[in-house]
Amino acid sequence: MEHESLALLEALLHIPSLSGQEAEAAAFLVDRMAGYGWEATVDAAGNAVGLVGHEGPLVVLLGHIDTVPGAIPVRVEAGCLYGRGAVDAKGPFATFIQATRRAELAGRLRCRVALVGATEEEAASSKGAHYVRERYAPAYCVIGEPSGWNRVTLGYKGRLLVHYRLEQASAHSAGELPAAPESLVAFWREVEAHCAAHNAGRERLFDQLIPSLRQVASGGDGLTDWCTATIGLRLPEGIDPACLADDLRALAGAAHVRFEGGCPAFRSPRTTPLASAFLRSIRAHGGQPAFLHKTGTADMNVVGPAWNCPIVAYGPGDSRLDHTPNEHIVISEYFQAIEVLAEVLGQL
Template sequence: MQMNAVEFLETLLRIPSLSGQEGEAAAFLTARMREFGWYAFVDAAGNAVGQLGTTGPLVVLLGHIDTVPGMIPVRIQDGCLYGRGAVDAKGPFATFVQAARHLELTGRLRCRLVLIGATEEESASSRGAHYAREQYAPASCIIGEPSGWERVTLGYKGRLLVHYHLEQDAAHSAGEQPAAPEVMVAFWRELEAYCATVNAGRDRLFEQLLPSLRHVASGGDGMTDWCEATIGLRLPEGVEPDALAGHVASLAGSAKLRFEGGCPAFRSPRTTPLAGSFVRAIRQHGGKPGFLHKTGTADMNVVGPAWRCPIVAYGPGDSRLDHTPDEHLDLEEYQRAILVLADVLAQQV
């Protein structure tokens, strides 16, 4: 017996799928897609892939099925479905699956669809998207991320992770030598000052270089003191990860730096036929369409520059609930997003 849209998502939320541990979720998804009669498989990157349609342009629906840590009891309460991944981003990927199925059952499928439930989006590797990038050349692409059913996301900031490590000879706390944590703090302040210089005259967050201090630890063994930190940098357009890494390294003194997850910002124009399809579909369902530019990073940053096709991100949910202990999805919005997306896909001919 096949599940309805809510049962499908609720079951998916009950399957833990931390980054790098998506196997059970991928198996569930491919099994359900095979029940629809689609060609479905788990690819070499662990992605859950479903394919349907035999003619027309190729449209890739790329979402991610991994989540950040945090156990949220799965439940329906006051018309909302709670659970880790409800918003980010199992909900949007479930929307993909249900919209494609609705399109097929209503006889409006006139394109070829590839649905990809990608792995490791929540880690710096973005393994699933990097693998998919080399496998397909779509005419258009929709990324599964929460935008709200009336909104479409056109761009994401870039990212660079900085892993800082400093070791120095131990010294008395009353001496002149700064302690290892003090040296790290001085580096952090220099980096903040540099970002402030870059951001001068830039009012919008999407245009700013934003640093965040994600982790700090220190210690010593009586002979050597050490301090380590992880710093995240959100990059605006025009700031390239490699060039930024070089400048950050120049501020670090004798500390050792390791850089990870570098990707530039990416923005798609709102004048593409795909964006126009969303505007029409949202209005048809009584919504007021709008466009967003996000300060985070998504798999759009990975595939957008390579595929160079019309691309947007879409999915139900309030992105302010991403990674929070209160993550939940309004089920009425979920159903609306399914219908909107089905209408968008029906226009891809």
């Protein structure tokens, strides 16, 4: 079983699947799941979907199969498997498939399982998650994101992307009119001050409103000068993306601002039957379980409020390696996560 599990993930890592370009990876996964005798298809959003079981509560295992750019040679080295997506998040979705298979073969699967390898999670669209949100009503949901084999994620911060553009008539650098880049800098400082005012007295990162300046460009043609920027904000609980957008629009002055990817923070209780099943399983496999609250955003933010069911995020891997040139997963941890999740599925 371990050889099969490693071969699945290694083969998946060899297939490039940038956001919006997941078709080959989805087809591969559907073929693999169909080979297990499961009902498997690519849905209208391009998600790879596998359906297992006929009785019991519905459990949706929702991972994502798209990755950020950056090719990393796939290789096994010193007990680790390297490749883009090994941690974020092909490793967790391969864990979903192999854990479901293990529970089924052991005769322990007492629930219905819908495995969804979602598209465009790394893009602001979250296309795959938005599609399935309207098509399932699960009793339980597990999101495929790296937490480490002995930890479970209960919540993620929200997100808002701000696209800024200012155009103005060209002027001499010795004149009184601020240059377009100077106006951007002033806006960025206003955004920082707005966030700092909210964060006063809040020490935990999960409770803070955190801005990041992601892209800046400027130029001109002798008649018109322009400056553009993209600003990302990570939202704590209690911050509504639409209200924050109104505040930032007021700070932008004459610039045009466009907003994208707005979603509120989401946190699930730690006292659900699903969370308890993970705690028991992790302890049974020799681990000391812990709960996490992440400062990033995931598909939990999309489906959690709509499904209103017990939900956690789980998967092997160190999330500090997400999007890095050194992305890799410890193979033994991958195998441990498969066993933990198989045990959880047997308890639901």
